[in-house]
Amino acid sequence: GTGMVAFQARPTFRCHLPGTAAIGRPHRDEDYGHPWCEVNYWVPLTAVFGSNSLQCESVRDAGDFTAFEADRGVAVRFYGNQVWHYNVANDTAATRISFDLRVIRQEEFCVDAFMLFKLGAYYSVCTSEGVLERSSDRMRELQE
Numbered sequence: 001g002t003g004m005v006a007f008q009a010r011p012t013f014r015c016h017l018p019g020t021a022a023i024g025r026p027h028r029d030e031d032y033g034h035p036w037c038e039v040n041y042w043v044p045l046t047a048v049f050g051s052n053s054l055q056c057e058s059v060r061d062a063g064d065f066t067a068f069e070a071d072r073g074v075a076v077r078f079y080g081n082q083v084w085h086y087n088v089a090n091d092t093a094a095t096r097i098s099f100d101l102r103v104i105r106q107e108e109f110c111v112d113a114f115m116l117f118k119l120g121a122y123y124s125v126c127t128s129e130g131v132l133e134r135s136s137d138r139m140r141e142l143q144e
Contacts, residue, residue: 006109006123008101016052016087016096026086029102033116037108040080044070045097052096056085109142119143 016023029038042054053067060082068076078085080102090096104113104123117123120139125132132139 002105002107004106004109004125004127006104006114006119006125008103009122009124011099011101013099014097016090018052018090018093018095020090022086022088024086026084028084029081034081034102035104035108035113035115035117036081037110037113038079038081038102038104040078040100040102042068042076042078042100043098044068044072044074044076045099046072046095048096048098049094050092051088052090052092052094054085054087054098057083059083114143 014023029040030036044053047070048054048067049069050067053069054076055065055067056078057063057065062083065084070076114123119125119142120134124134125139125142127138132142
């Protein structure tokens, strides 16, 4: 198994109120320079369904967009850098509260993976012993 992962140090918190417009635009995370090996974890803190959820295609260029449906606290895993995803105007009566973060397994660590989003800054690192301190020798070794 994976002995180490880089993870988004500060997860993104999102709130989509009833009757509000879509936020952002359809995109792949690669549009913003995220690496190909990154995996997204999207965790709703409320039940998600229909237009209060995230719309996503099943595989790259499939165009088969569906809303994720999940109960509160159930993590949804997807390759946000490879598939189009977006939200739409929330026409439900339910507010969606969620957070998301990105992860890279040690097996995919390479210079390109951390070109724009740096280890010790955007990404923290977790080993079997716990999270590495930003100023640790091991973190410095990984950054080289």
